[in-house]
Amino acid sequence: SYELTQPPSVSVSPGQTARITCSGHLLSQIFAYWYQKKSGQAPTLVIYEDSNRPPGIPERFSGSKSGTVATLTINGAQVEDEADYYCCSTDRSGLPSFGGGTKVTVL
Amino acid sequence: QEQLVQSGAEVKMPGASVKISCKASGYRFASYGVSWMRQAPGQGLEWLGWNSFYQGQTHYAPNLRDRLTVTTDMSTSTAHLELRNLRSDDTAVYFCARFGSGRFYFDLWGQGTLVTVSS
Numbered sequence: 001s002y003e004l005t006q007p008p009s010v011s012v013s014p015g016q017t018a019r020i021t022c023s024g025h026l027l028s029q030i031f032a033y034w035y036q037k038k039s040g041q042a043p044t045l046v047i048y049e050d051s052n053r054p055p056g057i058p059e060r061f062s063g064s065k066s067g068t069v070a071t072l073t074i075n076g077a078q079v080e081d082e083a084d085y086y087c088c089s090t091d092r093s094g095l096p097s098f099g100g101g102t103k104v105t106v107l
Numbered sequence: 108q109e110q111l112v113q114s115g116a117e118v119k120m121p122g123a124s125v126k127i128s129c130k131a132s133g134y135r136f137a138s139y140g141v142s143w144m145r146q147a148p149g150q151g152l153e154w155l156g157w158n159s160f161y162q163g164q165t166h167y168a169p170n171l172r173d174r175l176t177v178t179t180d181m182s183t184s185t186a187h188l189e190l191r192n193l194r195s196d197d198t199a200v201y202f203c204a205r206f207g208s209g210r211f212y213f214d215l216w217g218q219g220t221l222v223t224v225s226s
Contacts, residue, residue, distance in 0.1 A: 001168065033212045042202055042216035043144075043152065045170070054214060086152050090211050096142070096168055101151040 002026065002091035004099035011105040018074040020102045025068055031068030032070035033088040034063055036081075037101070044085070047072060077106045108134035111141075111203055111217035115202040118223045119193050127220045129186040129203035134215075136179075137161060140206050141186035142213055144178055155201075158186065161208055193224045 004024040012018045022032060034047040045054050047063035050070065060075045070089075074081055087099040114128040129141060140159030144152050156167040158177045167175050176189045185205055201220045204213035 001170075031211065035213075037146075037152070040221055043213070044216075045212055045214050047213040048156040048210075048214070084151075088152075088154075093166075094211065095168070096145075096154040096211060096216070098154060106109075 001095075002089070002097040004087050004089060004097055006085075006087060006102045008098040008100070009051045009103045009105065012077050013105070014075075014078065014079055015076050018081070018104055018106070019078045020085050020087075020104065022070045022071045022072075022099050023068060023090075024070075024087075024089055024099075025099075026091065027065060027068045027070055027089060030043055030089050032065060034061075034070075034072045035086045035088060035098075037086060038082075046085075074104070077104070079106050082106045109127060109155065109215055111215055113201075113202055113203060113220045116221040116223070118225065121193055121195060121224055122160045122226055123193050123224075124189060124191045125170075125221070125222050126165060127203075129188075129199055129217050131184045131186070131205070132175065134182035137181060140208075141177070141179060142204050143186075143188045143201065144204065144213075145197065145201045150199075153199075155188070155202040157206070159206075188213040190222075193222075195224050198222060198224045 031049045035043040037043045050065045051063040084101045142157035143155040158165045160171045203217040205215040
């Protein structure tokens, strides 16, 4: 399956900026999506089609992409943003793959 | 409101089959597809397969193609996942999620169903 690479963990203090990268060789041509996963809860879509925020997602969440690297940025991270974050994209057949996930710690 | 409600937890023996349901409400079921994912203990999200009624297409992850069937029942707005010949490494929380026409993202998720495979 299509491989997407994320750092295992990112740690920031409250109010700082957290950046999570996702690397995949097709990302320059295909959209990236980002999901937030808290323990015991279903995932939540936080960014779709590289940089769009669904209704209800705080403005501090933003997405960008440069070449084959997509980035999720949390500006002014809050304690409630502590979660695992997964990037997702599709291969040339349109089938999805998830990155390994990044644990974001805010303390 | 829009929601997906999944069936309850299951405990199965190795070699058995499991069937999980995912009932949609609050939106036009026929206008969306349903995808299935899982998360094993301590692991990340894994895409399993999806069924798109409006496109008439079903696709599976290559590693599960011979054991997995996903279907949709339009009369009850319910999607089903059946996984056969269960193994211990199929122990996971299974999620269903909605995706739109031509869109490859999942904007509405079920609450998850824990499947435990143990002898």
